[in-house]
Amino acid sequence: MTETLRITNLHVSVEGKPILHGVNLKMTRGETHALMGPNGSGKSTLGMAIMGHPKYEVTQGAITLNDANILEMAPNERARAGLFMAFQRPVAIPGVKMADFLRHATTNVRNPERKEGEDLIPMREFRKELRSRMEQLSIDPEFARRYVNDGFSGGEMKRAEILQLAMLQPKFAILDETDSGLDADAVRLASLSIADIGGADMGLLIITHHDKLLEHNHPDYTHVMLGGRIVETGNGVELAKELHDHGYDRIRGAYPDAAANHEAMEKPNQTEIAS
């Protein structure tokens, strides 16, 4: 059975402000899609809406995974249904050890029916698996004892997200600028890691400004977002390279309405937005 994540005419508002204006996107498991577009065009918002962040309100449209209506599900149900997002800016959770958090997460995602208080994956078994995953990703074993994202460097944070991707093995994963803030070697490592942990078997939506992360994960399609809409979809590798090399000027010129929309969104009265 082909598994499909389908986004139809999606409108999303944040704090009452419309951000996405009718996004359509269909992904099949096993495909890789790149999502590009200037900062503030709504890429992260799309991911957040797919994962069900309470601040991102879907005002219109649909998201389905196979036949299931994702919008009716709480974030943890979405995760258990096989959705994952590597966040652009993962939040720190002081005092909570990576290993404890991941043991809960892994148990739940593997046993979607698990009720609270039911057994977790046995400690030994889990540790062994975690250790071998960390080895595969060249992550220091000490990492498991550190607190989730607490005091992590930019690179460590991104690697922690990839580690979670590896442990949870979702059906569909959104990787939101998993390459930002990394040096060239680190991006190459990230790209290899994603391929290595079975990215090819997932549906990947890779949000990026570059083509380096795509080096080992060739996109079947590349989408360009501007002003809260996907304005262009093209051949994955070529379009990604074009945008990487030449930026978004052509896109802005070709889609003046979306560009105007983008300009309007770019002038928020709040200055402290954490997007």
Add this chain to the structure above:
Amino acid sequence: MATDLNASKTTAAVGDADTAAVGEINKYGFHTETKAIFKARKGVDAEIVNQISDMKDEPEWMRKFRLDALKIFESKPMPKWGGSIDIDFQDIYYYLKPTEEQGKTWDDVPQEIKDTFEKLGIPEAEKKFLAGVKAQFESEVVYGSLKEELGEQGVIFTDTDTAVREHSDLLREYFATIIPPHDNKFAALNSAVWSGGSFIYIPKGVKVDFPLQAYFRINAENMGQFERTLIIVDEGAEIHYVEGCTAPMYTTESLHSAVVEVICKRNSRCRYTTIQNWANNIYNLVTKRAVAYQDAFMDWVDGNLGSRLTMKYPAVYLMEPGARGEILSIAFASGGQHQDAGAKIVHCAPNTTGQIISKSISKNGGRASYRGLVRVENGAKGAKSSVVCDALILDAESQSDTYPYIEVAEQDVTIGHEASVSRIGEEQLFYLTSRGLSEAEASTLIVNGFIEPLVKELPMEYAVEMNRLIQLQMEGSVG
């Protein structure tokens, strides 16, 4: 005195408590039938105090001490700060003696008391520290034997009543010198009616390398607990004392008012760890104070869960140069609970160091207050003190407030103060739930993470218990 002790001996004095408790027992569900031998009538007055003193067959000085304290108690007004206290002091039992003899060996301990320990989840610790465990059951220590090696080293670890009889010179030298009866109304009350608690003396240079433990609980309706603990750590000695508390739930008011005094002599080290989980109806009004002499290090690790109102501010007085005091306090206030907890560090000498870390969590309409004092006396040059208080509020109904007092009578000092209040982070919750954790699971992890600095200081079995208690609190099945 007037009461015929033999007459009350046969009445199963706790029977009323048994029926009152049915149905409303907390998750720990321990309420074993106890056969109290003697239970004084309700209320506190000279007659009751004399009766207690008679029962204990105390020396005259202690009787006088109690009666003087009673006068102070009667003359002192209720504290005007802290939480609201609604106690009818005449509607409380002040003394209850559960068995005639102290258990000499574990075999001598009555089965029903063992059952209670079982329900308390003590056995793990019990097995390990069987010989060192002191358990206050009702008002007296019913079981206590001392590790032989400790005895050989000259360590004294006994209940305070026994110490009055058997170590009276030593006890009398220090008793009530750190917290005199006139210190506050509840210290005065405790001084008048105290019973039980631990007396510990660690001789010079002796380092006790495992935690000494005591378990206290309340198990009779309207039964106050007024234990009195005195710890003397002689020069260069070290000790870690741990007390843990869980209590069943009752429908009428109950009062716990302990006094704990610690003396840390030159170069000594003492840590005093408390995890208390009181039933929802209990007033927990405790005075804890330590003095630390030259280069000594005293720290309080204090975890407060449950109770209707807790007022507790462990203190360290840094008496001589180089003394160090730390207080790590954590409070969890759920619905109907007010935790007014904090700490007090007083720098009385130069180059002394103090640290206060306070963490509070409030949930379901609970209220957590931090009340703390750092005082630097004139002449305490080079004193360093830092205060960090973090409050975590889990929902809109709950409340947190801070009352940090800093009094400095000296120029050359370093004092830091940081406070943060956070609502449980929507972003943190989302992060965890987006990885498949249920919302409750996620909050529990976040809260456990928040108190991790405390938990990692606890002995293993307490850490486990603490996490379990937090989980129960989070599930709403306790308190």
